[in-house]
Amino acid sequence: MFSKLLKNVINQGARQYSSKKGLKVTVCGGSGGIGQPLSLLLKQSPLITDLSIYDIAPVTPGVVADLSHMDTNSNVTSHVGLDNLKDAVADTDVVIIPAGIPRKPGMTRDDLFNTNISIVCDIIKVIGQVSPHALVGIISNPVNSAVPAAAEILKKLNVYDPKRLFGVTTLDIVRSNRFIAELKGLNATDVNVPVIGGHSGPTIIPLISQCTPQVKFDHDVLVKLTKRIQEAGTEVVQAKAGAGSATLSMAFAGAKFTTSMCRAILGEPNVVECSFVESTVTDSPYFSTPVLIGKNGIEKNFGMGNLSDFEKDLLKAALPELASNIKKGADFGKNYK
Numbered sequence: 001m002f003s004k005l006l007k008n009v010i011n012q013g014a015r016q017y018s019s020k021k022g023l024k025v026t027v028c029g030g031s032g033g034i035g036q037p038l039s040l041l042l043k044q045s046p047l048i049t050d051l052s053i054y055d056i057a058p059v060t061p062g063v064v065a066d067l068s069h070m071d072t073n074s075n076v077t078s079h080v081g082l083d084n085l086k087d088a089v090a091d092t093d094v095v096i097i098p099a100g101i102p103r104k105p106g107m108t109r110d111d112l113f114n115t116n117i118s119i120v121c122d123i124i125k126v127i128g129q130v131s132p133h134a135l136v137g138i139i140s141n142p143v144n145s146a147v148p149a150a151a152e153i154l155k156k157l158n159v160y161d162p163k164r165l166f167g168v169t170t171l172d173i174v175r176s177n178r179f180i181a182e183l184k185g186l187n188a189t190d191v192n193v194p195v196i197g198g199h200s201g202p203t204i205i206p207l208i209s210q211c212t213p214q215v216k217f218d219h220d221v222l223v224k225l226t227k228r229i230q231e232a233g234t235e236v237v238q239a240k241a242g243a244g245s246a247t248l249s250m251a252f253a254g255a256k257f258t259t260s261m262c263r264a265i266l267g268e269p270n271v272v273e274c275s276f277v278e279s280t281v282t283d284s285p286y287f288s289t290p291v292l293i294g295k296n297g298i299e300k301n302f303g304m305g306n307l308s309d310f311e312k313d314l315l316k317a318a319l320p321e322l323a324s325n326i327k328k329g330a331d332f333g334k335n336y337k
């Protein structure tokens with residue numbers, strides 16, 4: 001009933017909005033392993049009327065031609081190369097960034113830093129110059145460093161608004177929900193687990209004690225489940241054996257996140273997502289917790305709630321890695337020209 005009501009509200013919102021101006025969403029890295037299925041999912045959203053695909057890959061006009069034959073109402077546009085990024089992000093409401101290389105077996109997300117952070121910074125600089133009011137979600141790894149790097153660039157441009165910059169950690173929530181549903185025989189779409197901290201190994205902290213519906217696990221099962229959630233990205237990297245990391249589940253999670261941003265901009269109340277954002281919840285200057293999103297970005301940070309002793313230990317273990325990832329990203333952003 002509630003979801004039917006919500007659907008009506010969204011569709012009504014979309015109708016009202018489309019009579020003025022529709023939402024524009026830009027996917028930076030839109031021709032990649034994540035970018036293509038993410039764009040496929042976003043092309044189906046009635047909330048989006050302009051879908052802008054930016055990439056450096058020559059296949060991009062082909063991806064856009066392909067998408068543009070779908071009989072949904074949004075227009076899709078192709079933008080190839082840094083010179084065309086301004087057009088890609090002009091007047092955009094939401095930018096989602098899966099640009100950059102994925103891990104191979106044996107690599108950590110931090111091993112992607114040297115290649116990916118400058119890719120993200122180049123993109124963020126143009127967003128800051130052209131569309132500083134857009135809500136921006138960074139998928140590219142390492143997320144824990146990319147968000148602070150991006151913040152420093154926006155600060156230098158005098159357009160930094162911490163309410164509008166997000167590290168996308170939605171896949172950690174999606175995985176947690178699914179793994180718990182499997183173990184407990186629940187409907188996966190009914191399960192909701194907050195995941196806090198960051199997006200790499202021990203910085204991923206699932207708060208299973210706060211799962212809805214409530215679930216209980218023996219301690220050894222809880223330890224194994226937590227480890228599986230923390231290492232789920234590596235599980236996919238190993239299974240793909242050198243051909244990349246999670247793309248389809250990430251596209252699904254990225255579409256969830258992007259659609260939430262759109263719903264919030266359109267005025268839907270109570271839009272909550274866990275995301276890696278500037279934070280005062282812990283000593284870590286960036287930290288993922290559930291946040292309430294409104295028309296202008298984050299309206300409220302819900303914090304961590306009560307942690308179990310097990311989760312308090314996970315938090316303690318996460319903070320040093322988070323601090324070092326964040327410092328590395330922020331230093332890069334400060335020195336970026």
Ligand code: NAD
Nearest residue numbers: 029031032033034055056057099100101102139140141250
């Ligand atoms: P991919 O290599 O398949 O696609 C990346 C795309 O980025 C390609 O189309 C490439 O042409 C494009 N690109 C590269 N440099 C660019 C630039 N300078 N400007 C614009 N586009 C550029 O990789 P993928 O599997 O889609 O993964 C992308 C990123 O997402 C990786 O860094 C990966 O680690 C990360 N990731 C994050 C999460 C998460 O939960 N946050 C989950 C999965 C993957």
Ligand code: LMR
Nearest residue numbers: 103141232233234245246
């Ligand atoms: C994930 O969690 O799947 C992504 O961060 C990609 C990776 O490298 O694990």
